[in-house]
Amino acid sequence: MRHVAALAGVGIKTVSRVINDESGVSEATRQKVLNASQQLNYQLDMAAGSLRRAGRRTLSAGLLLPSVSNPFSGEINRAMEDALGARGIAVFAASLDDDPQREQTIIAAFLGRRVDGLILTPIAKSQAYAIPEHSRDLPMVFIDREPVGIEADAVVTNNSAGGATAAAHLLSHGHVRLAYLGDRTEIQTARLRRQGFIEELGRQGIPTSTVSVREDLHDEESARLATLELLTAADPPTAIFSSQNLVTFGAMRALRELGLSKQVALIGFDDFTLADMMDPGVTVIAQHPERIGKLAAERLLARIDGDTSAPHTYVVPSELIQRGSGEIRPRA
Structure with a gap:
């Protein structure tokens, strides 16, 4: 937040007001802060307090699916909940609706809550926008569809x-x-x-x-x-x-x-x-889908636990x- 304030030429309190959508800030100043936030890829930290825990983890993961109402997505969701829940990790699931803009918006929301990892079904032409977070050791696993523009684990069907x-x-x-x-x-x-x-x-x-x-x-x-x-x-x-x-x-x-x-x-x-x-x-x-979800959860947990091996695409055969x-x- 200090970096955003310095780039925008305003105080930290002003940045806080803009980010939290509070009143008392002119439109011109608001735009300066938003532009600076975008340049610095700043995300509002919704869970900063929880980072005082040992290991600085929030014990949460973001799961982005085509639609949670689709039976296929629902089974993946359940498999993820079972596997990650056994480690005390809560799964936040959201529907993509195969909308590229929604993909980035939801991922930004997950990042703002400082999730410990992401499991994503992508639709945008490229997921290169996620490289800054991935390079900071945020574990990412892609399911159903392989990522483009970024190297990460993926679990797909043939x-x-x-x-x-x-x-x-x-x-x-x-x-x-x-x-x-x-x-x-x-x-x-x-x-x-x-x-x-x-x-x-x-x-x-x-x-x-x-x-x-x-x-x-x-x-x-x-x-x-x-x-x-x-x-x-x-x-x-x-x-x-x-x-x-x-x-x-x-x-x-x-x-x-x-x-x-x-x-x-x-x-x-x-x-x-x-x-x-x-x-x-x-x-x-x-x-x-139950195998896809379980394997994706296993890969995410391995990355969270420090696995630094080269990214790999895992194929679950159809029948x-x-x-x-x-x-x-x-x-x-």
Whole structure:
């Protein structure tokens, strides 16, 4: 705070008033202080008192997920809470909503509370903005998506291989007219799943130009509408690969509306509760969020405890689970 005051040419009390959004400061002075804070990458210390504890730790960690309401994110959250809670570390979870600006805003909020480490699912094109904190030995572990512009541990699924497995499975059941339903294209995992799916079709002699691709489907309703459009076209696909659980839900609704649940094959990426209770059961490329969360927590704890080994990307394999929908053969 003294550094900010010196750069802005004001007193420490003025800096405190601006940072805490108190009255009694002119707009011109406020802007000077905010500009100085930005230049110095100053974050309000919400937990300075707690740093009197031995080891100067706050016994907290920040967890940034795509959406805490998504079942996949929820399972990661729970696994993190179990693993870190055993060490007395509280987990503060927040939703990214796949918004690059929100990513930086929430991370700044975590830093302001002096968390002992960060577990992040990134969406911004680069995470280089976090280098100053990481270089000051703040442990960071990225999950689901690898970071760009910064070297740090990451725990991910083999997304491309999972997409390829889905393609090979549908081809093995006689399908040649296929459709791909994808999440937003700026999301790393969505691009990798599409890449694996399309490349496997090409390797097995299916002209990739014939694949019906619908992307930027980020919720159940947009996926439902895209599926309805595909299945009511003149030459509809006989099989669908949906690359995310909410997209799968939308595809399932469309198939049910059209009475095609037992006629059009469906494979979804991400398992979900009651998938085996559908009629037919839903075949999935299952990730293992509980393993991802547990491994990410272990890596964060290792870094907090002083592990200085080179950053590494850990891959948790996906798994094809056959339940019936992905085994439907095309009609003659």
